[in-house]
């Protein structure tokens with residue numbers, strides 16, 4: 012095999028991102044990621060890195076070993092990369108691994124006790140009440156609204172000059188917010204969309220940033236500077252949601268027909284066991300949760316996918332051909348089913364850049380995981396980012412290769428080695444929603460445009476709550 016090395020993708024600022032070509036001119040593309048450390052960070056280095064870009068903490072051992080356990084000022088922490096142990100944590104013995112205090116402390120000030128941050132019986136009742144909003148049938152019913160949001164985005168981009176550089180991470184954030192707006196509150200947010208988007212980004216940036224005081228487990232009464240800055244955004248959100256709900260209640264009270272969107276469904280939602288609806292507090296918490304959990308995650312997955320396709324002409328061509336056929340034949344509700352190649356590309360994109368890069372859980376009772384006993388009070392970390400690039404689980408893990416996810420190969424992937432949406436009872440409730448939205452977006456965007464990374468721009472993944480491209484994703488957008 013003849014290897015060719017393109018320096019513009021390689022070893023930039025400590026990142027590795029390599030492009031090779033073999034004898035059959037097949038491109039072997041290894042997109043940028045921080046090079047794993049040789050040795051673990053010390054205390055202050057760890058604090059600094061966890062605050063600024065947590066995916067830079069991982070060492071070579073994390074990508075080689077199935078379990079690493081250690082104790083420090085942050086308490087006992089185990090990083091788990093063994094699919095059987097992942098299954099135990101998220102499915103078989105999930106009751107022993109509730110969401111840990113640190114994660115709840117970071118998320119609850121902004122999200123309240125919505126589905127993502129509720130625990131125990133509160134969570135169970137809420138999940139039962141909200142499940143009907145996300146059944147495959149209900150999600151398919153949202154397809155036309157999603158498509159309308161995608162078509163608006165395409166039209167807005169088309170109005171711009173051919174060949175103009177656009178930050179595609181911002182465009183995708185606008186798109187996914189518009190899709191949520193049309194499915195959540197079809198009568199509108201009553202706010203300027205850009206203002207709304209800025210608020211979500213600011214929220215995830217400040218409120219969702221790990222604070223050293225949280226990491227050290229210091230009590231809540233000590234003020235967190237970052238979170239204080241986020242408070243204004245949180246209040247803005249609360250007021251926005253209150254206004255939307257009031258407007259909808261007034262519409263329902265007036266006897267006029269209300270749209271069948273998520274807001275109406277939430278107002279009607281009931282726990283089938285107790286017959287109880289959502290309390291006012293639960294209603295707000297879940298609206299804010301859906302916006303925050305569903306917006307940047309989906310936007311980032313799409314942005315990374317556009318970037319990866321821009322580096323891989325073969326896969327781009329396959330997606331374009333598939334999209335043209337899928338859009339021309341059949342209903343928008345079933346479009347995603349007609350796009351197995353796009354699905355494989357999206358899955359590979361979320362393997363390399365999982366929007367939720369770290370999942371953590373507390374430990375109630377001691378248990379053996381992958382041959383090591385985790386004690387009560389420890390925190391177990393399962394990082395989709397590490398798991399998805401683990402050397403024992405994937406062939407050439409850093410390489411972009413959607414073939415892994417084509418229908419004929421998909422079965423051979425261990426269910427608990429690939430978890431971009433989590434697993435078990437707390438699996439992402441919006442998974443089908445996101446996959447459908449991303450398929451529609453990819454079909455329309457690749458049919459309308461070609462995207463090329465702005466020359467000279469260095470791509471670097473940065474983890475906040477989601478895995479974003481640092482400095483956005485500036486791309487030259489050419490009309491097709």
Ligand code: HEM
Pocket residue numbers: 126127128138300301304305306308309312365366367370371430431432433434436437438439440441442444445
């Ligand atoms: C590509 C897009 C998305 C990704 C990668 C993603 C990822 C995840 C992950 C990993 C979890 C599990 C967290 C854990 O176990 O600690 C989760 C939970 C959740 N997601 Fe998503 N998500 C996406 C889109 C969405 C969308 C579109 C919505 C809503 C419209 C949504 C709403 C939620 C909610 C409410 C939960 C909490 C579920 C529960 O605990 O019962 N997500 N998501």
